[in-house]
Amino acid sequence: MGEQDNGNFRRRDFLARAGKAAACACGAGAAAYWLYDSKGPEAAWQKQQLVTLPDFSVQEEPGRSMCIATGPDRKQTFNKAIDLLGGIERFIKSGDTVLIKPNVAFATPPMLGATANPELVAQVARLCYSRGNAKRVIITDNSINDPASCFQLSGIGKAATEAGAGIVMPRPNLFGHTTLAGGKLIRNWPILYGAFEKVDKVIGIAPVKDHHRSGASMTMKNWYGLLGGRRNIFHQDINTIIAELATMVRPTFVVLDGTEVMMTNGPTGGSVSDLRRANTMIVSTDHVAADSFGSKLLRLTPSDLPYLAKAQAAGAGTTDYKSLKPIITEMAG
Amino acid sequence: MRIVTVRRLSQALFFAVFTWFCIVTTQGTEWWQLRGWPVNLFLRLDPLVAIGTILSTHRLYAPLLWALLTVVLTIIFGRFFCGWLCPFGSLHQFIGFLGNRKKPLAKRVQLNKYRKAQCIKYFFLIFFLVSTALPVAGWVSLQSGLLDPICLITRSVNLTLLPIVDSITGTISATPRFYEGAYLVLAVFFASVFLNLLIPRFYCRFICPLGALFAILSRFAIWRIGKNTSECSNCKLCEQACEGGCEPASQIKISECVLCFNCLDSCKDNVISYEAVPSLGGEVTSPNVSRRGFILSVASGVFAVPAVRLTGWLADNWPHKLIRPPGALSEEEFLKRCIKCGQCMRICPTNVLQPTGMEMGLEALWTPVLNNRIGTSGCQLNCTACGYICPTSAIRPITLSEKLGLGEYAEAGPIRMGTAFVDRSRCLPWAMDKPCIVCEENCPLSPKAIYTQEVFNTVRDGTLTVKKISANTIETIEKIMQPGKFATGDYYCAAGDVQRAKIISNTENSIEIAPNAIHGETLSKGSKINVQVRLQRPYVDIEKCIGCGVCEHECPVSGKRAIRVSAEGESRSPERKIVLES
Numbered sequence: 044m045g046e047q048d049n050g051n052f053r054r055r056d057f058l059a060r061a062g063k064a065a066a067c068a069c070g071a072g073a074a075a076y077w078l079y080d081s082k083g084p085e086a087a088w089q090k091q092q093l094v095t096l097p098d099f100s101v102q103e104e105p106g107r108s109m110c111i112a113t114g115p116d117r118k119q120t121f122n123k124a125i126d127l128l129g130g131i132e133r134f135i136k137s138g139d140t141v142l143i144k145p146n147v148a149f150a151t152p153p154m155l156g157a158t159a160n161p162e163l164v165a166q167v168a169r170l171c172y173s174r175g176n177a178k179r180v181i182i183t184d185n186s187i188n189d190p191a192s193c194f195q196l197s198g199i200g201k202a203a204t205e206a207g208a209g210i211v212m213p214r215p216n217l218f219g220h221t222t223l224a225g226g227k228l229i230r231n232w233p234i235l236y237g238a239f240e241k242v243d244k245v246i247g248i249a250p251v252k253d254h255h256r257s258g259a260s261m262t263m264k265n266w267y268g269l270l271g272g273r274r275n276i277f278h279q280d281i282n283t284i285i286a287e288l289a290t291m292v293r294p295t296f297v298v299l300d301g302t303e304v305m306m307t308n309g310p311t312g313g314s315v316s317d318l319r320r321a322n323t324m325i326v327s328t329d330h331v332a333a334d335s336f337g338s339k340l341l342r343l344t345p346s347d348l349p350y351l352a353k354a355q356a357a358g359a360g361t362t363d364y365k366s367l368k369p370i371i372t373e374m375a376g
Numbered sequence: 377m378r379i380v381t382v383r384r385l386s387q388a389l390f391f392a393v394f395t396w397f398c399i400v401t402t403q404g405t406e407w408w409q410l411r412g413w414p415v416n417l418f419l420r421l422d423p424l425v426a427i428g429t430i431l432s433t434h435r436l437y438a439p440l441l442w443a444l445l446t447v448v449l450t451i452i453f454g455r456f457f458c459g460w461l462c463p464f465g466s467l468h469q470f471i472g473f474l475g476n477r478k479k480p481l482a483k484r485v486q487l488n489k490y491r492k493a494q495c496i497k498y499f500f501l502i503f504f505l506v507s508t509a510l511p512v513a514g515w516v517s518l519q520s521g522l523l524d525p526i527c528l529i530t531r532s533v534n535l536t537l538l539p540i541v542d543s544i545t546g547t548i549s550a551t552p553r554f555y556e557g558a559y560l561v562l563a564v565f566f567a568s569v570f571l572n573l574l575i576p577r578f579y580c581r582f583i584c585p586l587g588a589l590f591a592i593l594s595r596f597a598i599w600r601i602g603k604n605t606s607e608c609s610n611c612k613l614c615e616q617a618c619e620g621g622c623e624p625a626s627q628i629k630i631s632e633c634v635l636c637f638n639c640l641d642s643c644k645d646n647v648i649s650y651e652a653v654p655s656l657g658g659e660v661t662s663p664n665v666s667r668r669g670f671i672l673s674v675a676s677g678v679f680a681v682p683a684v685r686l687t688g689w690l691a692d693n694w695p696h697k698l699i700r701p702p703g704a705l706s707e708e709e710f711l712k713r714c715i716k717c718g719q720c721m722r723i724c725p726t727n728v729l730q731p732t733g734m735e736m737g738l739e740a741l742w743t744p745v746l747n748n749r750i751g752t753s754g755c756q757l758n759c760t761a762c763g764y765i766c767p768t769s770a771i772r773p774i775t776l777s778e779k780l781g782l783g784e785y786a787e788a789g790p791i792r793m794g795t796a797f798v799d800r801s802r803c804l805p806w807a808m809d810k811p812c813i814v815c816e817e818n819c820p821l822s823p824k825a826i827y828t829q830e831v832f833n834t835v836r837d838g839t840l841t842v843k844k845i846s847a848n849t850i851e852t853i854e855k856i857m858q859p860g861k862f863a864t865g866d867y868y869c870a871a872g873d874v875q876r877a878k879i880i881s882n883t884e885n886s887i888e889i890a891p892n893a894i895h896g897e898t899l900s901k902g903s904k905i906n907v908q909v910r911l912q913r914p915y916v917d918i919e920k921c922i923g924c925g926v927c928e929h930e931c932p933v934s935g936k937r938a939i940r941v942s943a944e945g946e947s948r949s950p951e952r953k954i955v956l957e958s
Contacts, residue, residue, distance in 0.1 A: 189752035313822025349865030
């Protein structure tokens with residue numbers, strides 16, 4: 044390799060070598076030219092391609108925005124409520140890809156009520172398929188505890204899979220940075236955007252839970268699970284972040300499950316004694332209205348939860364849920 | 377079929393089984409994840425694990441009985457484990473083959489000749505066994521896991537190779553895995569593997585303490601490799617691929633033979649055979665360990681443990697950051713059993729279990745420690761996976777009832793790994809008057825071990841003078857407020873002994889308060905008002921905290937956390953408790 048006999052070194056050898064040397068030198072020069080950076084790196088801010096979530100809501104129909112069904116059986120109350128709002132067909136069109144965002148925050152069993160009820164999640168998924176003719180239903184959450192454990196222990200992973208829904212784990216590559224128009228906190232912040240790719244409709248499912256910092260965790264707080272990064276920093280201004288999340292996400296509808304309400308030790312719970320049976324299921328196209336009603340189940344008023352008024356002011360919905368003329372129905376126990 | 381083909385198939389099969397067991401040790405619902413596979417199989421078959429724990433604890437932990445099978449088979453057949461089964465050995469053989477296959481015959485014979493230095497592996501074995509067996513000053517320590525090939529490859533694949541593959545492909549774990557100090561594990565692994573380019577099966581010949589153990593066990597092997605005639609053409613073909621470096625052409629070193637059968641396969645004259653009669657070329661049955669070497673390794677073993685314990689790590693100078701998983705034995709008993717295989721760190725669903733580095737003492741290197749800054753959420757309350765996978769019961773297999781102190785364990789209480797301490801100089805509500813309580817929110821216990829107390833603190837430059845009051849708006853003389861700053865729902869307006877009123881919004885010189893809160897008659901022009909922030913300050917109830925570390929994991933002070941767990945109060949060391957029982 045590259046061996047040369049000194050005795051036979053001729054002019055043409057010299058010229059060949061000189062040519063190669065010149066080519067290499069020119070290559071080095073060209074590389075330096077192409078890579079030349081006269082300014083050096085800019086200060087911290089990286090210009091990122093920002094993403095925004097589209098509006099997933101459907102056409103409003105007066106008097107059919109909110110339904111409150113009471114009864115002990117989640118499947119029945121949900122079925123009834125969605126029927127009274129015009130049926131799932133009103134929301135899910137044939138061929139739609141539906142994303143369900145249940146609360147899968149904690150690695151706790153379903154009986155503790157810290158996560159969305161697996162049967163309810165499965166029922167929503169099944170209805171999307173059977174009567175909504177959805178093409179695909181996916182379920183996602185950026186859990187607080189270990190995601191795989193959360194989906195497994197909460198029973199949501201199994202129930203959803205059996206209903207034919209796909210689970211999307213919050214992998215790092217699914218997060219994209221977003222800035223909420225007019226937002227104060229959600230600025231260049233990572234959200235679980237990848238899960239929304241090709242999604243046509245979005246449904247939120249959350250239990251009613253006590254929350255020491257914000258007062259209550261319901262359907263609006265449930266969108267916290269779309270945030271990535273060290274999102275806990277937002278607890279400094281919990282009301283603003285919940286209101287901004289409610290502005291950022293325009294769901295098709297939300298399901299607020301007050302069948303069992305976590306009255307104490309929220310939002311983790313940990314004991315069945317933290318739960319109270321309230322037998323109430325709310326389905327609403329307006330998550331501010333749903334949560335405003337839901338505050339009553341925790342024996343609070345909407346004014347106890349400053350984020351409700353903030354969300355209303357930002358145009359995310361109304362705290363005066365009565366103005367939506369909610370359909371109220373009772374199911375036999 | 378040629379015997380070497382059978383041997384290669386066996387090696388490929390066991391290597392595949394080993395890799396498969398590494399992959400399936402993943403929590404999840406997919407078919408290729410945890411499904412009751414005997415993922416500890418190789419560790420159980422490893423007699424160095426069994427003998428090591430027998431020497432340190434004088435007991436044979438039930439699952440390790442499998443090692444008896446290996447021992448008996450080795451006594452009868454010789455070092456079949458090295459040549460046919462050991463996944464690390466197979467890897468070495470394959471790399472050695474790749475690296476040396478194009479070298480000329482004479483060079484290969486030279487590479488595979490017997491070397492005196494092959495006795496070093498016996499020194500390692502003696503060193504480990506002595507430090508495990510002899511209670512000098514009552515101290516013993518099981519350290520064979522550092523070089524035990526099964527522990528080494530298990531640790532290397534699970535804690536370094538799979539996570540690296542996963543970080544590229546994102547297929548195995550639901551979220552990326554991290555292992556602190558894994559580079560050291562990987563460096564040892566790569567060094568062992570690439571030394572094969574220097575001399576084939578370098579690790580097996582010079583370092584492997586398990587191979588040394590097998591060598592001693594095969595002293596009376598009934599069948600051995602040997603020459604069935606004293607004369608042969610001395611073509612050396614048999615030594616060109618000798619995996620053990622045991623010189624079958626001349627006087628075979630039985631203790632070095634790994635039963636690769638390459639000699640038998642390559643001999644053109646069928647001079648080499650595997651038979652019950654001794655080799656007619658003569659044989660050396662015992663390892664070549666000099667008296668000096670023996671004394672040196674025994675002496676090192678005797679002094680090693682006392683030497684490292686002089687640091688006081690197991691006495692008053694115990695490392696408080698060494699938070700062991702739930703069910704871990706007391707530190708002294710733990711070090712008698714832990715083989716640093718890393719299975720607990722592999723199975724841990726939250727990735728909080730990490731290999732300990734050098735900073736907790738040499739003895740603790742690569743043993744499991746909780747690092748709440750890594751992983752998805754501290755130690756998961758409803759999980760006991762580490763104790764169930766631990767092959768030696770250094771972490772006991774506890775039930776959930778025992779971990780949580782339920783039922784018959786109610787009196788004993790939950791298993792505590794340590795205690796969380798709020799660092800009031802870093803905590804947002806304590807040090808910076810910012811609302812937060814993420815720690816309280818995430819405490820998984822019911823009732824929570826973290827509770828809060830409400831205080832109202834006047835903010836910086838928050839004492840203002842009233843200029844005018846109208847309806848719900850207070851106008852101030854000062855124009856110093858940042859507009860909107862106090863509109864978060866956490867700020868209040870206080871004046872004298874009047875009821876506080878929640879601030880709805882503010883401009884630079886006016887505050888809008890919640891309706892019907894403060895009445896005009898109690899305030900007038902010139903009155904002082906205080907803008908206050910409502911804080912919920914976290915406290916740890918030391919009688920409830922189990923040290924799971926979820927609070928530390930979630931704390932938004934992301935560098936040095938404002939709430940941190942340290943090992944005081946851990947159940948396994950009653951002498952480290954910090955409060956009296958109530």
